[in-house]
Amino acid sequence: MHRKTPLKIIGSNAERTRLHNRKVVLGHLRSHGKLGRAELARLTGLSTQAMSNIIAELESEALILAGERQTKGRGLPAVQYTLNPAGAVALGVEVRPNAILCALVNFLGDTLYTKRIHIESSEPAVVLPTVKAACDEALSSIGKNAPPVLGAGIVMPGPFGRVGLTGAGKAELVGWDDKDPQVLFEDVLQVPVRVENDATAAAIAEQTTGSATDLQSFCFVYFGTGLGLGVISNGEILRGAFGNAGELGHVVVERGGRLCSCGNRGCLETYTSRMAASEFLQKRGKSAESQKDLSDLLAVNDPDLDEWICEAADPLAQAIGTLENLFDPEAVILGGAMPPELLERLIAKLNLIDATVSVRADRTLPRVVRGASGWMTAALGAAALIIHDTYIPSISKVA
Amino acid sequence: MHRKTPLKIIGSNAERTRLHNRKVVLGHLRSHGKLGRAELARLTGLSTQAMSNIIAELESEALILAGERQTKGRGLPAVQYTLNPAGAVALGVEVRPNAILCALVNFLGDTLYTKRIHIESSEPAVVLPTVKAACDEALSSIGKNAPPVLGAGIVMPGPFGRVGLTGAGKAELVGWDDKDPQVLFEDVLQVPVRVENDATAAAIAEQTTGSATDLQSFCFVYFGTGLGLGVISNGEILRGAFGNAGELGHVVVERGGRLCSCGNRGCLETYTSRMAASEFLQKRGKSAESQKDLSDLLAVNDPDLDEWICEAADPLAQAIGTLENLFDPEAVILGGAMPPELLERLIAKLNLIDATVSVRADRTLPRVVRGASGWMTAALGAAALIIHDTYIPSISKVA
DNA sequence: CTTGAATGCTCAACTCAATTGAATTAAATC
DNA sequence: GATTTAATTCAATTGAGTTGAGCATTCAAG
Structure with a gap:
């Protein structure tokens, strides 16, 4: 994972085909909820007979469950299969x-x-x-x-x-x-x-159980120790050559700006991150080391925290514009170790750039969404x- | 391509397996130059018999050529196959x-x-x-x-x-x-x-015949009308949800900077692009509409052009830092409709950021490379x- | 209410493209 | 020269998907 592995492209055979097809079936069941054999066959481009065999195998392993037959117009109602949570x-x-x-x-x-x-x-x-x-x-x-x-x-x-x-x-x-x-x-x-x-x-968690279950392409801005970024593009995880893609915290948003621990000036992390927040509040004599501290300040509408949010929003908005222009995602999601309400306020204050490829007439989602994340997000x-x-x-x- | 297509994941069968394996073989032949059947079998994880069949088929279609047997230690020397250029x-x-x-x-x-x-x-x-x-x-x-x-x-x-x-x-x-x-x-x-x-x-051209033939992950900065970006990450083209990924020209490098035609301020394109160069030189009473004009100015060591290069280098260096941190590429390549010597000078003037994930002890390539591109790059x-x-x-x- | 079309699904036979194991050829080493 | 090693082919087998016929179940038309 650290090292660059000259990715090996391998051939396929009957066995690997079967493994692939199993995954394809499970993937469709996951994204559609429940499906019958015939419909799965259509979705996957396989024959109904092949689908029957795959379904039988998955069912025997208890990875999927047969449900009720469900009537949809004429014809024999299809047995609906779902993933077996257990x-x-x-x-x-x-x-x-x-x-x-x-x-x-x-x-x-x-x-x-x-x-x-x-x-x-x-x-x-x-x-x-x-x-x-x-x-x-x-x-x-x-x-x-x-x-x-x-x-x-x-x-x-x-x-x-x-x-x-x-x-x-x-x-x-x-x-x-x-x-x-x-x-x-x-x-x-x-x-x-x-x-x-x-x-x-965290991005994968968001896609599996959070607010990105329908998205194939999105950027997940993760507030952790620093500021990270998880990118899913057309269903694939973007890792980069050495597994270090998504180092958003050290993207420069202000030339000659604040000095960062990395030695540069103007890194986004110095404006918009938990660290930045706690430093800002410390100068005002307030402690904001934990999420709890931040939640408490938020609950009492602390003016200093509000000030920080306003200050942090602009650099973040600029960085989001950059993400939109570079990755062309369906949405940018904000999550991680920040109180959800704080993220909401931050989003509300965002003064997003009007001219990016993400500004489209046919948008249905907001450009920036709050993630459905909790304190265990990364482990989950x-x-x-x-x-x-x-x-x-x-x-x-x-x- | 404009529209978001909810990518369809399909199953595999014998026919698709064969197509896949053909591609795999051609891909290995391309990246290794010449290979024998047995070695191809090892690389692809297929049996030698399967490889023989695939090779026979490809040879009958004249997509590959059988060369000399080549001795490598003991055993029967392997017939070396290569892609047939024609x-x-x-x-x-x-x-x-x-x-x-x-x-x-x-x-x-x-x-x-x-x-x-x-x-x-x-x-x-x-x-x-x-x-x-x-x-x-x-x-x-x-x-x-x-x-x-x-x-x-x-x-x-x-x-x-x-x-x-x-x-x-x-x-x-x-x-x-x-x-x-x-x-x-x-x-x-x-x-x-x-x-x-x-x-x-242009990025694909670079990977096929240019200076990125060995790279699986790279960013290609393309000087065209504006400033574009092609990203290949682990061998895959990054397109984004709507095919608009890589809009590098409108990434903001200077908050509240120069007014761009898009309505924003501080877009990279307003500093580092052909348009930016020609506007800069026009103010000095010089014309630089075509690549030829630029080449000529370059040939006579025009001080104004030099000044522009210096001015353009900083925003570009910052953007390259952003690309490195977000995509973690093996290298960033500069190319497109700019005279190669100008790109060289621009690269020489780059004051790259020291703290990005691309600064590694084990680097073999320079962080920024000039592309081997000509005026037909995009069509090629x-x-x-x-x-x-x-x-x-x-x-x-x-x- | 009956009948026929449409749809889901299974059975049995078939096909494709792989794998396996034995045989063949040619070079390197003893 | 005999032996080992490696590439390749031949022949048989296997795994997994396809095809086509047939049955079951529902809707809809007569």
């Missing part, structure tokens, strides 16, 4: 310098279990066993005859690899520099593991990523 | 308000023929027959028993659809607003047609896009 589970873990957040989700991405564990050290020797124990506990929480575990998603602070940008990142996690987390975690957990950054995971997103992998084939898209 | 051709067309550029390329993307045709009007009624005639002439230029025509790539100015941003775009092409160019051109030309914007086409890129489609499966990538 058909499988996935683990999600967020590793922070001082804590591990662990989540378990069902086959729809719904939360089954969450837990936060404080850690004294972020070395692999501490983190790995703690994560293992947390995952075991999460799995045992759902009782004895548990459904299959599809895998575990791990969220770690980026950027990956030794890059110029180290202000706030993996540097905070000691002892991981020359390790490959994917291998380490797979070793310990004994399930397939995927490692992603927080913003991407990591788990959702695993679910996501089971119904997104890396294959044959036709417009 | 195995197929593709058309590329750039439609501008006052001209049509037509190109024909061979199966490797090498130029076989180019032509520029002046047009009085850019209405469909004029453009379509002109393009048809130009393509016919291009094809007849290569003689009687011509290889199969894979298709035609068409480059038209974006943005697509009616968007807020109409400063310089399709608006210039009259009578196309409510038409679907893809359908119109396919009707007239009777070959598969793809429509793209200039920057994306359009043709290259068709070639590209024949060896890039939209399928199964494994890291």
